[in-house]
Amino acid sequence: MSSLIERARDRGASAVGWREVPSDDPMIGQDMSRGWDDRQERTRAEVLAAVGDIVAADGLDGLTMRKLAERAGVAVATLYSQFDDRDGVLVAFVSNGLDQLEKELDEQPAAGPIDTTRALFVGLDQTIGATVDVWRPVLAAVKSGPGIDSMGAVGDRIVNSIENDLAKAAADGMFIAECDTGRLARHLFMQRMHILERWAHGSIDWDQYRTMSDLSVELSLAAVLIDPYREQAVRSVGIIR
Numbered sequence: 001m002s003s004l005i006e007r008a009r010d011r012g013a014s015a016v017g018w019r020e021v022p023s024d025d026p027m028i029g030q031d032m033s034r035g036w037d038d039r040q041e042r043t044r045a046e047v048l049a050a051v052g053d054i055v056a057a058d059g060l061d062g063l064t065m066r067k068l069a070e071r072a073g074v075a076v077a078t079l080y081s082q083f084d085d086r087d088g089v090l091v092a093f094v095s096n097g098l099d100q101l102e103k104e105l106d107e108q109p110a111a112g113p114i115d116t117t118r119a120l121f122v123g124l125d126q127t128i129g130a131t132v133d134v135w136r137p138v139l140a141a142v143k144s145g146p147g148i149d150s151m152g153a154v155g156d157r158i159v160n161s162i163e164n165d166l167a168k169a170a171a172d173g174m175f176i177a178e179c180d181t182g183r184l185a186r187h188l189f190m191q192r193m194h195i196l197e198r199w200a201h202g203s204i205d206w207d208q209y210r211t212m213s214d215l216s217v218e219l220s221l222a223a224v225l226i227d228p229y230r231e232q233a234v235r236s237v238g239i240i241r
Contacts (some may be wrong), residue, residue, distance in 0.1 A: 026240045044082065044092070052134050060137035062159050063089075069084045095154045097127050097135075102161075113168035114229060120161060121192060123216060125210060128196075132206065140200040149202065159189050175224045184224065191216040 054063050065086060069076040074161050085088045101123045111119065128135040142154075149167040163185035192213045199209040215237045220234040234240050 008109075016088070043072070043074055043078065044096075047074065047079065047082070047089070048093050048096045051089060051138075052131065055134045055137060055218075056131065060141055062207065065089075074190070080193060087141075090138055091154060093138055094142055095157075098124075098154060113165040113172065114174065117162050117188070118217070119164045120158070121213070126192050126211075128208065136200050138173055139196060145153070155193070157188065159185050162188055174226060176226050177224075179224055188217055188220055 047068065050068055052061065052066060054071060054117075058067075063086065065076055065079050068089065069079055072079075079089065083092055101120075101167055105116075105119060105123055108119065128139070159182075163182050164187055166179070166181035167177065184236040194215065195209055195213045198204050200207060204212070216235045219239070222230045225233060231240070
């Protein structure tokens, strides 16, 4: 946030309504800082809502920074200041979807650590499946970079969440041996994202994605879980009956 304020100050007081805050009045400074933060968050929410509207109506090719600025009612320069470029907008759109998902999961009743990981994947699929006409092109664009690292900080957040759940499962003695929970978490995420990428690019349909991705998660978990959790995993995807 400080870097944004410095950029605003450099552009000049007349351009942004900037005025210096007296150093001996910290409350005024705090109020202005909160006001700035609130405006930034409102602008961000309006921009990301406009992203979904534009992509749904015109596809990803219709999403330009100029059109997005017009739809969100902000200056083009504001978009570049907050998001850097269109790729930054798309990553922020995905990250915002994850924010909403995390809030929904936090409101759900407590579950076991493995079930919490499953709920994360189910919630992710529900978020995407609710507006596939928006998410499909967005994910195809975000995932166009080399390897899984193209998901950047968004991917890291998901992996960290999974790793926390797996660490709890390890502490509860749910694995057959000592487990590298970080490596397993990244493996689960990468598997699902590779299959999701195939769907985003049209190689498989949504039902195939769901079947294949659920199977990959449960088989990976079954490889390290003790019974009865192992049996529950393979039964859940129909490997045994």
